[in-house]
Structure formats: structure tokens, C-alpha cells
Amino acid sequence: MLIVSLPLTPQSEVDHLVCMTPERITHSGRSRVQELAQLPPQSEVVGVIPWACLSWTELTVPQSALRLLESKASGTHNPKAQHLIQGLLEEQLLCDASDIHWIAKKLDPQPEDQASLASPDLSSTKVHGAMIQIGYCSKSWLRMALQTLEAVDLIPNQLVPEMEPTTSSQGPRLYALNAKADITFVLCTRQGVQAFPRPAMGAFSHLKDPSLQIFCEPSAIDWVSSLCHQEASLQTTPQRLQASSQSVWDFAHGEWDQGPFRRTTRRLKGAFRALLTAPEWRLARSALVLALLVQIFGLNLWAWHLRAEHQEALQSEARILKSTFPKVQLVVDAPLQMTRELNRLKQNLGEPSLGDFEHLLEVMRQLHTLSPATSLSTPKTSEIQGISFAHQTLKWHYNPSTSFTNVELRLPTEIGSKGYQLQKIGSEMVLSWSDAP
Helix, strand or coil, rough: CCEEECCCCCEEEEEEEEEEECCCHHHHHHHHEEEEEEEECCEEEEEEECCCHCEEEEEEEEEEHHHHHHHCHHHCCCHCCCCCCHHHHHHCCCCCCCHCCCEEEEECCCHHHHHHHHCCCCHHHHHHHEEEEEEEEEEEHHHHHHHHHHHHCCCCCEEEECCCCCCCEEEEEEEEEEEEEEEEEECCCCEEEEECHHHHHEEEECHHHHCCCEEHHHHHHHHHHHHCCCEEEECHHHHHHHHHCCCCCCCCCCHHCCHHHHHHHHHHHHHHHHHHHHHHHHHHHHHHHHHHHHHHHHHHHHHHHHHHHHHHHHHHHHHHHHHHCCCCCCCCCCCHHHHHHHHHHHHHHHCCCCHHHHHHHHHHEEEEHCCCCCCCCCCHHHHHHEEEEECCCEEEECCCCCHHHHCCCCHHHHHHHEEEEEEEEEEEEEEEEEECC
């Protein structure tokens, strides 16, 4: 999987990394987009939108509009939802919303919101509406950035934000970024993402929150820890991009939508990759491997049992054949050899076999027996003009007055199972018998 930060301009350098698994980085660096073509092709490409190119805002929408946005069938692709959000954005941002690419997400209610729902105030708009969070960026810039990547055959499957607002179950997060020999602070709260310089740190009450998490780049971790009077966690740029790739926000909608098939394929690949590599699935993987081994062992044991039974049956048939006919030393097909030995024994004793003239003549008579279904096409035995017999084969033909093309003789199933065969060769009918079972 290739994770790449979207370029600010076509000639900008971008951070990128290659991950074999979500926890394992095999390559990372910073280069121009044109140099990314030298990397090995990846099955999945994740584009990370820089935090400076994204804005966040909160909107209050009616409950009916919220149901429209949460619809699985259309969601934000619904034209009514598009017009509603664009109208609200134009009213709040005082700009043309047609050049804004946005996605929406419902906000979890805060404790004070839940208290207001428990004792509703009719004058409050929260009773009649729901809060949603909007993440938006410039369409023209996003189009330029993605076209720059497409020029080197990189089409992102996902578009995720580098930094995003925190949820109600998370505390605020502070990122200290070292850019151009200066420290830039970026604060992520439930309301959005905001950058500020060091002198403005005292203006944010979130920095005094005991649940505050601080992430800092290696070059300034000691200075930031002493400044904030709190231990900071080390996070490099590749680690930050890797964490961003796990975001639930996906801006690949609208003209950058990959379609339902590719999205479903991507989700299946992600689930399969998580099943193979995620630590929380380690016990399930062990159980699955153990179950497969048990199944393989059981199937091999059952196959060995069936093979032993089959070999025992073959050996039993061979013993019966050799004990009945001691002259037979080599057993290849016991049933067939038994049938042939019985026929040979009958011939030696003078007993007629099924291929003798009498049996073939009886079969011929049964074929000419009239039946209601075939009485029009079955000739009579009196119409037979000549008969010949040789080598367990009986041939006959009819007198010239019989229309030979209309003759229909069929062997019944019970007769054909005994080894008899009937053919029409030229103007003759041929009835033969073979001792094959």
C-alpha cells in the first residue's frame, strides 16, 4: 500500500511511504511526484489531504435531512442532500459552494446536549435539529493534485485527512510540526482543526485538558514537553501519514468516487489484510489454522480408512476368484474375469450361453413382438427372408416388400443390460452379444 500526501502545487515535494501491513513501513521519503513513478506498483494507493488544505465546520440540519444523509442507498450523493448542504455552506461561509468538495458526518451528542434532550426547551433549535460536521476543501486544488498523481499512474483509492476532529470519546490532540525551522502547533478538537503560533497557546482552554495528547516530531520533542509541562509522544511524518490512512473520513466521493465495485473490493481487501496482520485477530487466526489442521488430519484419516476398506474388498474378490478358479494366477479385474471363467465353464459343460443361437433367436422374437406403441413400425417375423449366425452374432433381412427405412426395432433395457447389442447395417439387422458385464 502506498500512502502519499497530496501535492500543494504540481512541482511540490510530497511525503510518501510504502506499507506491507498497517504496522510495517518498508519505505518512506520525500520527493517530487514525478519521482514516485520509480516506486514498485502498489495494489492500493491512499491520498492524504494536508491539514492546511482542509476546513471544518458544524451545521444544524433538520432530522429529516439527517435521515437523508444517513441513507445507505444515496447518502450525500442524493441531489436533495447536495442542495441542502451547499445552501447552508453558502449561508455560513459566504462563498460559492460549487467550488467546494465536502463530506458530512453526524456528531455524537455531548453530555450537555443529552441533558437538554432529557429536559427539552421548545426555544432550542437542538430539539428540532441535529448537528453534523462538514469537512471541505477546494475542488480546483483537489482536481489539480489528483491530476498530478494520475500523470504518474497513481489513482488514490481513498482520500483521507492528515488531521481530523476528535470524537466525543477522545480528548483533544496537539501536534507540534517542525516546518521551515519553526514550530507550528495544530490543535484537533471536537469542533475542528486549528493551527496557531506559540505565543497564542494561552488562548486555548483545551491545552489544559488532562486528557490532552501531544504528538511531536523528533527535533523538538524536548522543547515542546518542557513548554507544555506534559510528556509528548514521538511521531514522525511517516508515522503521522500512516495513522491518517486509518481514518474513517473518505473524501473520494463525487467525481473522484471509485464506484461501488472498487469500494467493495477495497473493503474486502482491508478486512482480509486486517484478518491476516491485525494483532486483535491473532487468536482468531490461530483458531482458524488449528481448525484447518484438524480438518485436514480428519479427512486424511477418513480417506485412509476408505482406502483400506477398498483394498480389502479387492483382495476378497481376488481370493474368491483364485479359490473358485485355481488356474487364474493374475487378477486384474475380478468381476470380469469371473464372468469369463463362468462362460468358459458353461461351454465346456455343454450349457448354452447367452450368445448361442437359441438365445439370440429368442431375443429376435421378442423384438418383433407387436406392442400398441410400435405396431405401425415393427415388422413381423413372417417378413424375415434370411437368417445367418456366426460368432455369437445373428443377422437377418426382410423381404423386398418391407419398407426397410421405416423399420424400428429397439432393445429393451433389461435385454441390453445382459450384453446384447442391435445395429442396422445396410439392409441387414445385426444382433450380437458380448460377455462384458
